[in-house]
Amino acid sequence: QQQVKQSPQSLIVQKGGIPIINCAYENTAFDYFPWYQQFPGKGPALLIAIRPDVSEKKEGRFTISFNKSAKQFSLHIMDSQPGDSATYFCAASIKEYGNKLVFGAGTILRVKS
Amino acid sequence: ETGVTQTPRHLVMGMTNKKSLKCEQHLGHNAMYWYKQSAKKPLELMFVYSLEERVENNSVPSRFSPECPNSSHLFLHLHTLQPEDSALYLCASSQGFGAYGYTFGSGTRLTVV
Numbered sequence: 001q002q003q004v005k006q007s008p009q010s011l012i013v014q015k016g017g018i019p020i021i022n023c024a025y026e027n028t029a030f031d032y033f034p035w036y037q038q039f040p041g042k043g044p045a046l047l048i049a050i051r052p053d054v055s056e057k058k059e060g061r062f063t064i065s066f067n068k069s070a071k072q073f074s075l076h077i078m079d080s081q082p083g084d085s086a087t088y089f090c091a092a093s094i095k096e097y098g099n100k101l102v103f104g105a106g107t108i109l110r111v112k113s
Numbered sequence: 114e115t116g117v118t119q120t121p122r123h124l125v126m127g128m129t130n131k132k133s134l135k136c137e138q139h140l141g142h143n144a145m146y147w148y149k150q151s152a153k154k155p156l157e158l159m160f161v162y163s164l165e166e167r168v169e170n171n172s173v174p175s176r177f178s179p180e181c182p183n184s185s186h187l188f189l190h191l192h193t194l195q196p197e198d199s200a201l202y203l204c205a206s207s208q209g210f211g212a213y214g215y216t217f218g219s220g221t222r223l224t225v226v
Contacts (some may be wrong), residue, residue, distance in 0.1 A: 010151070012157060034214050042116070043217030044156075044205050089156065100169070103156040 004092050006104030013080055014112050021107045023073045023090035028071065030092040034101070035064065035075050038087045047088075048075075080111045116140065119204050119218035127226055128194060134221045136187040136204030146185040146215065147179060147216060150201040162187060194225045 005024045013019045019098045023033075034049035050057045050073065057064045061078040077084055090104040117138045126132050140146065147159040161169035162181040176198075177188040187204055201222050206213040 004155075024146070036217075041219065043119075043219050045217065046214040048169075049214060100158065100161065105153065105155045 004090055004104045005109060006090050007103070008107060010108040010110075012110045012112060013079045013107075015081060017080050017111070019077050019080055019084075019109055019111070021088050021109070022072060023074065023092075023104050024070075026071065027074070027092075027093055027094070029094045032093045033064070033066065033073050034091050034093075034102075035062075036091065037110040038089065038106075044087075044089055062071045062089050077109075080109075082113045085110050116172045117204055117206055117216050117218035119202075119221050120220055121211075122219065123224075125224045125226060126191065126194065128196075131190070133191065134189040134202055134223075135191075136218055138185055138187075138204075138216070139204040140206055140216060141208070141217070142206035143184055144206060145181060145184075146188050146205040146207075147187065148203040150203055150207060150220070154220070160189075178210075191223075194223075195226050199223055199225045206208040210211075 002036045007022050011019050018036050025052045032051055035047045036044035037047045038044040048064055049064050052068050055066050063076040064073060066073045075088060085104045087108050091101040093101045120135045124132060128211045145162045149159055150159040159169050160167060160179045165181045165184055176193050180188040180190060201220040203220045204218045207215045207216050
């Protein structure tokens with residue numbers, strides 16, 4: 001119930017492509033869904049986040065799509081660039097449980113130039 | 114300095130050694146976390162501190178001992194580790210248990226030989 005399942009494990013796209021990373025959860029009490037980006041040798045950094053009262057959020061080239069009924073959310077990267085090559089983690093938290101984050105297993109993205 | 118700083122960046126230790134990892138946050142946050150990151154696994158939450166009090170210990174072996182002397186500093190004391198403890202250890206901080214996300218440090222890459 002506290003898990004977040006992330007797929008795919010790895011992804012290779014051409015420059016300009018639109019990689020999509022998916023996450024699914026079971027616990028409907030989750031109320032905050034962030035995505036983190038991690039470059040080699042660095043810690044994860046908050047990229048974009050969404051709450052379940054909206055179905056989509058955009059920040060620059062990054063978009064989160066949220067499907068509350070399916071209990072799924074996904075990250076889309078528009079016009080992907082080689083500099084977007086990194087590991088992406090989805091996460092979820094519950095306010096009443098102190099907002100502690102539960103992370104997915106991560107997706108290694110490589111954007112080929 | 115700003116953000117979350119972890120030292121050392123790399124550590125190699127024998128199974129009989131005692132060492133400590135240090136984390137310092139300059140963000141005025143009141144919660145701090147230790148995570149373990151192993152290859153192809155989700156981030157594993159180890160310990161949570163809120164206002165210098167440990168509020169969560171996720172069944173971590175006693176060979177890992179955390180210490181939070183004040184809200185800006187967090188230590189992870191290590192002794193008699195096993196080779197399977199080799200991983201990236203990440204420190205994070207948040208305000209109010211992360212309603213707006215966590216800030217991670219760059220991690221300490223630990224190798225147990």
